[in-house]
Amino acid sequence: MKLQESAFHPDTFNRSDKCRTRNCSGRAEQKCERLGGCQSSDLERSPLPRSGGSLENSVWKADFQPLPACQGIIGFGPHNFWPCCLRSGYSAAVTELRWPTISGHPSGKSVLTDLNHVAHQDIGSRRDRAWWIDYVLLAAPTFSTPMLLWAENYVGVGHPSRLVLIGGTAWIMSALILVAMRHVGAPRTISVVGVWSSAYVFMRGGTLVQTLGYGFALLATVAVILGLCFLLSRRTERLQEVLLVLASALLTVEVIVAWYMSIDSLGDDHAQPPPPEIEMTLQSKPDIVLIVADAYVGLDGLERYFGVSDPAWKNQLLGQGFTVPDVAYSPYVSTSAAIPAILDMAYPIEGGPGITKATSRTLYERIGGDNRAVRILSSNGYQTTMIESGWSGSACGDQIDKCVPSPFLNESTFFTLNKTWVGPWVLAQYGYSFTVGALNTMTWLQENLGVITQDSKPDLVIAHMEIPHPPLFLDSECNLDTSPDRSGVTLQWPGVDLDSRKEAYLEQAACFDGFIQSLAKSVSDDSLLLIVSDHGSDSHHQLALHPAEWSEDAMRERLNVMFAYRGLNECKVEEPVLLTNVLRDVLECLADTRIANHEPRMFLYSVLEFDGEPSPIVELSPVVVDKLLGQ
Ligand SMILES: [Zn+2]
Secondary structure, X not given: OOOOHHHHOHHHHHHHHHHHHOOOOHHHHHHHHHOOOOOHHHHHHOOOOXXXXXXXXOOOHHHHOOOHHHOOOXXXXXXXXXXXXXXXXXXXXXXXXXXXXXXXXXXXXXXHHHHHHHHOHHHHHHHHOOOHHHHHHOHHHHHHHHHHHHHHOOOOOOXXXXXXXXXXXHHXXXXXXXXXXXXXXOOHHHHHHHHHHHHHHHHHOHHHHHHHHHHHHHHXXXXXXXXXXXXXXXXXXHHHHHHHHHXXXXXXXXHHHHHHHHHHOOOOOOOOOOOOOOOOOOOOOOOEEEEEEOXXXXXXXXXXXXXXXXXXXXXXXXXXXXXXXXXXXXXXXXXXHHHHHHHHOOOOOOOEOOOOHHHHHHHHHHHOOOOHHHHHHHHOOOEEEEEOOOOOOOOOOOOOOEEEOOOOOOHHHHHHHHHOOOHHHHHHHHOOHHHHHHHHHHHHHHHHHXXXXXXXXXXXXXXXXXXXXXXXXXXXXXOEOOOHHHOOOOOOOOOOOHHHHHHHHHHHHHHHHHHXXXXXXXXXOOOEEEEEOOOOOOXXXXXXXXXXXXXXXXXXXXXXXOEEEEOOOOOXXXXXXXXXXXXXXXXXXXXXXXXXXXOOOOEEOOOOEEOOEEOOEEEOOHHHHXXXXXX
């Protein structure tokens, strides 16, 4: 038997759509009527008997007959109904079917519309789509993780658009799954709850996967999602409210609280004001390439703490025309102050309060181009190219003419992805943002530096690379090895096998050595190549110590740095080398004018907080500085 088309004209059902999605059955009906959805006139227009609509006596019974796979299952109730009908391919007919509806409940119009699907699927298919609000609310589980990371670290997040991209991709995929579920006829409640909870677990499940492994984590997740679907599908009238509360908690409360706490802990900016400008006219304008190998300990440290005397790289670089000073030191124990010291040729922080977030922000701006070296060279016609490292502190600022952005997997995207289900996979596949960034920088320089240094314009190229800084995922041939014993961003902490970590550190350093040797071949001799480290290594676990507790070895290892240069012709960088003075000596040589050198100064601090405050910064006495410098 076929239903008459006129009885199922869309107009008849438009109003009941609203009604049904608010679930005008049982307890929710009163509310629904207030909203104007469930008027009795709707029902009266229906050809179905308003009561007594049992399976036995209605016209619509016939239209259920084409669902053979569902026969015999209908008696178990609506929740068992749809998977069966899903298989049978007739699911659209019964998606919203509720048992009370069939057995004569006043909202029999639901059944009516269901029947409509059987007879005229095009007319009724509208209701199988989820509401637009379902898709809007899906933004909460998909965007909350990246937004939370942004809120917590908004001072140091490079490329926040990448976080939006991660959230957006997850949202599009979730929305497509929701569309598909509705398309095959899964009930709205189950679809929405299922997709919502899956999206949340996907975006936050990194720890779960790390703990249980993918197999068990998947089982646990499926069990939880099925349980949630089961519970919530019986309380459909509350679905929208529940989702709204969850969405608000995730997006508004969580993100705003994190953002507020982040603002609240900014602290005061203790960075020194920018040093006075230096007017310089360069007589000679070679291309200048500054490569910073992060945490590469110097010759003295290699011998004392790694048992490597007269390292192979030194002799190879000497053979390629480099000068390799015996003694080179950094004034600071961390990148955020050491690179500004190199580029500003000054001391960006001094003894006293520690590096607050506000201080870091200023230091990052100086790394990103707001420094004297870039200004002096720009005013002399240099074009500045900066290659971002993947560490959030080295991001190009406005002063950079040509920026080579970090790969997509920078620190902020790595941390965001690490919170998600794909985190362990990303870790195994790519290591860390430092590793990805260093590989990217090496490839870029090998492909482009020859070209840049061959044209007639003077160039300044700044590349900060986060190797041999841990994690130690690159072997001596720069192949990726992401085994767990190479992970961690410090060399030592209690319980690790320090000897094998030192070996891995030397391997990663050898990767850098090989890269420099091959790069030096592709760059002409008249370019100035400066290979420098920002600070040394940390096998004494010194970064966790209060500065008052650092031994002399701890200081020496962390402040002693690798340094080599080529192309300065008859000039020399004054020895013993202090990083603050390297570019001074270089610019003096090129300009043929003298600038008074600063007295060497050095500062210690920890990366930890003490009494809720960043570690204080302690300046070493001149006697200790002289001793370290071997004077
Ligand atoms: Zn560093």
